[in-house]
Amino acid sequence: MATYELEHPAIEDITLTDVLFALSDPARLEIVREVADGPLDMAACGATNPDLPKSTKSHLMKVLREAGIVRNVPNGRGRLVSLRKDELDARFPGLLDSVLGA
């Protein structure tokens, strides 16, 4: 299942409210913080919630991905998660930095 590409919205289709909503959940925000320093194996994300069911984590990732915040590409038998920082900065200047800096 880690073989195919998942859908990612184009930058111009990303909406501010969707981004804000995705970031408004503590668990999702935590994942974003973890990924902010560089790409991470999806399995390595959410280390703070080690007992989080995988279906739940998959859903959290889906919300972040569909909001345009995160990129999620196949990587071996797993997936690699990265922040779409440059694109987000271009679309919503300063937003990500202010959220992550808080």
Add this chain to the structure above:
Amino acid sequence: MATYELEHPAIEDITLTDVLFALSDPARLEIVREVADGPLDMAACGATNPDLPKSTKSHLMKVLREAGIVRNVPNGRGRLVSLRKDELDARFPGLLDSVLGA
């Protein structure tokens, strides 16, 4: 009913996720934009939705107020709504500007 003060959270009790959630709704975000230029009579807010039921508008305001985004004080027979800009800027530097600038 416009006589008593409503509850407003202290700055230090304002959480980032609550703020982001409050701003993640288009109708609420619109109200914030309207108020960004200065205090406004509550009746004047949401001019874009003129047929919005007052109970609905009151609820939207409540979410914004409880998130710490807006101040809502009695004013004659109505209420005056204003942005808690300075406080928000102090607590989450750059956040408001990036959201409003988007």
Add this chain to the structure above:
DNA sequence: TCGACTGTTCAAGTATTATCGAACCATGGC
């Protein structure tokens, strides 16, 4: 090729939010 590992999707249940009418209340103007 056969497991073990990593994730996705589906479905069902739960929980949170949104919406809006109705009842109610202060204030201001007459």
Add this chain to the structure above:
DNA sequence: GCCATGGTTCGATAATACTTGAACAGTCGA
């Protein structure tokens, strides 16, 4: 004092969102 104005609260219903188990699929290593 009375009424119209502006807004809150409550209660019910509808709509979203969250959570999780189960079933399934691609990949890697032995």
